[in-house]
Amino acid sequence: MSWLHHEHSRRKALATATGLIAGAAVPVAAGYPAAASPAGGAATAPSAAAQYANPVLWQDFADIDIIRVGDTYYYSASTMHYSPGAPILRSYDLVNWEFAGHSVPVLDFGSKYDLSGARGYVKGIWASSLAYRPRNRTFYWLGCIEFAKSYIYTAPSVEGPWSRLTTINNAYYDAGLLIDDDDTMYVSYGNTTISVAQLSADGRTQVRAQQVFNTPSSVGTLEGSRFYKINGNYYIFLTRPANGQYILKSTSGPFGPYTMREVLLNLRGPVSGGGVPHQGGLVQTQNGTWHYMAFVDSYPGGRIPVLAPITWTSDGWPVLQLVNGAWGASYPSPLPTRQVAPMTGVDTFDGTTLKPKWEWNHNPDNSKWSVDNGLTLRTATVTNDLYWARNTLTHRIQGPTSTATVQLDHSTMRDGDRAGLALLRDSSAWIGLKRDGGATRVVMVNGLTMDGNWNTTGTGTEAAGANVSGGRIWLRANADIRPGAPRSATFSYSTDGTNFTRLGPAFTMGNDWRFFMGYRYAIFNYATQALGGSVRVTRFELATP
Template identity: 35%
Template sequence: MKRRLFRYGFLVPAFLFLVSQAQAQKATNPVIYADVPDMSMVRVGDTYYMSSTTMHLSPGVPIMKSKDLVNWKLVNYAYDTLANVDALNLENGKSAYGKGSWASSLRYHKGTFYVSTFAQTTGKTYIYSTKNIERGPWKVSSFKPSFHDHSLFFDDDGRVYLVYGGGRLRLVELTADASGVKPGTTEQVIIENASAPSGANVGLPAEGSQLFKVAGKYYLFNITWPRGGMRTVVIHRADKITGPWEGRVALQDLGVAQGGLINTPKGEWFAYLFRDYGAVGRIPYLVPVKWKDNWPVLGVDGKVPGTLDLPASKGLIPGIVASDEFYYKKGRQALSLVWQWNHNPDNSLWSVTDRKGFLRLTTGRVDTSIYFARNMLTQRTVGPVCSGTTAIDVENMKDGDCAGLTLWSKQYGWVGVKAEGGAKYIVMVSGEKAAPEEVERVPLTQKKLYLKADADFTNRSDKGRFYYSLDGKTWTPLGAPIQMVYTLAHFMGYRFGLFNYATKEAGGYVDFDYFRIADKISPTK
């Protein structure tokens, strides 16, 4: 009896260990703990592709690839620059913060990939197309007006449409190649009040349209936001694209909403959605879908599950964010796909070839603040915590120059170097208030300096902290933590940024030796 009890006593912990190991090998929500909003997704064979919003950044409309819906890698962008206008170039006091291109629609039709987007900044709708989504080249068509939150849709009869709008949803037909509005077409309202299923007390009218056709029926996904409630998924269904449409609330949990449908080669269905999650940004979730009475039923008992029957994440490094030693092949003036410029760059003022193994940023004009610094190089932060480090050679800064590492959004902070009165200082600057404040400075007497920024998004604490080192080993905190805040002014999660700008005279430059990102925060001495 004792021997049998011992045996059972041994088996129970072993069984629990195996269960925990099996759970650890499953995917968890959020599937991407980083700012990847307004996703649109297609599957081609056994490969998934996803586009997202990055607004005022260049290049824009990132394309990501996955084999399992969980582990994603950046493979391309739909465009290098959206348009050559002052607001996108950060010129003449204009900017496109929070604007640029918004929610894209990704489709695959008869061997061609299509990515559509729209921009308030230019008042246009853009259709990008390519046979090879990972390598291009892309063909672009643009036309007015800017169709808000539209869904590109290729119907079985060869006709092509956009569904767009907020609350009152409209349909407009495009040409067969989706290059513009079909001549002579008349747009029509297909749903008078798409917010109605979520109740009468609506704060955000139904928008973010994504249209699908499954087994001969049309399904239109939208997000709405009842006052005093949470972001909500509303789905409408119809037998004809022109209607009549019937709608229902499909998911109301955790504020996870806005997205669409995707299926696996095995016939499993998921909804891809996202959640507003503080300063890290808008983060993607997957929700299992079952079909009942020809309606997609989202979630598990109406809830967003914490685990998914999909492979576990291998982490976001290096697929979504990555370190960079700035060693590039000779003559290749290009950067890793994880990088995006804050607005359109001036390509004559940056280089990864002038000094091997370094990113050189040269000032080309005088600016009043970091807010208008041309050629700030950025990439996402990731949650729940992350850390970015860099080393910078400041020998060739001019008087009045400012250069360094920032946690970038409307309410930013940065650590770096100011050249002032023939001397250089290590400074931490807070941009939490309307006027930036230099919180602390210490003299710098050497040409190379190491900088570090930590971002802590745990439980939406959203704290940013800054450090410097003279040898790359011993780190000293500088200034004060910043409270990172997601704002509609920038409409995106915080990003790491490398920058250099002049306040007195153009022509100075700095060399960044590397940028290294980690999904943990190391203790400092």
């Protein structure tokens, strides 16, 4: 496969309704457990005019696989080199989503994911699949790592604990996992040449595999499989990156033969300046209606989910419901609204564990950080390159614009230490503290860059600085991630938490899609001389606009 195909493959957004109900309108799938009560309490019934707006979530959650278990929806996404990997979101109405957990607790696929001798940027968790198996009431995650091997993780609930079930020495590229009515497990996968594998009853090995479809040259590349059984037919939902969506249908079983139909091509999307909605998956509500969750390329913020209703032709093909010839900016709400934990707000790092909205840049050194009603980051790496620094903790940026503020105690930093708040991607900038010669300065640094092979080409240049005293500071980054110009971010600081001072020039965020992941707010602390220093983060706030 070409690198272009690989990179576009990452545009994998969305869903496998694994365990989809076979009938058109069945209240609850047989064998599915009742979902837990939502945090927000009783549902609010939509009025006849109730609408939702696209994107349903303005954060970077690409390659989504979406399923329903009972009356609860789960959505899995790609995370590349971030750890833990494969986050799972939860919703009760397909519109409001909250973090639930991660399917891959540690990226234990080689030392590069520990930033040990090598780096895993733009590797790791690509398009993968989430499914629920009613027979044993178990969730399954399946993904292919670096075009080499496939891994399956399982858990009794999405919150975990997740553990590796097996490693399969077959590369199920862009896997879609289907658990059939008779409990047989199948995987659809591939780029252009699409294949189906059957797994053993315990899911640990491959029993059979064969090619089922070869994409016509007139279409080009198809990938991003999602595999369904609906009304007795088998469907493989595929993307043509990054501007189309196609579907294959078999009336003769999972191994075909399959016929193809176009679902969308070059369709105008609902995000101004963004790309064509594509990839993703189908899901049926407990009320029998069908919906398609796709993603829109919206750099510098990443790939963000959009939702639209689906109807079916009499001969079993899905039809996307358009608004004035485009993917609608809004549609009637599919279900009563259920409130969930907000994606913005304050985290005081209460308790002794990180919340699932946080992901590390590569695997952390767990001996160098702790949470105990506050986050302590001890220096874990001696380097002058943020891209090599371990224990950099990241949070997705909320669009279209948002502000992140951290309260940081720097009284135990040591000479040579660097700590602060970054806008992290292959072109980065940060505001933070430099401790040198016993003195502490607050600085804004830009010019942190990588090349197309994700090697560091710039470690940063101090663009502005000021002396600070005392042991506590507030650092702030504001990011406008609307696709298109100006893609601007600014940095500021405060010594009292109220009055903020702008520091440094505006930073123009990059929008090259090849890094795939969007910008993130990132909290870091690394040493340039020797380990031993630390900082304590007592508060993080993500606010809009």
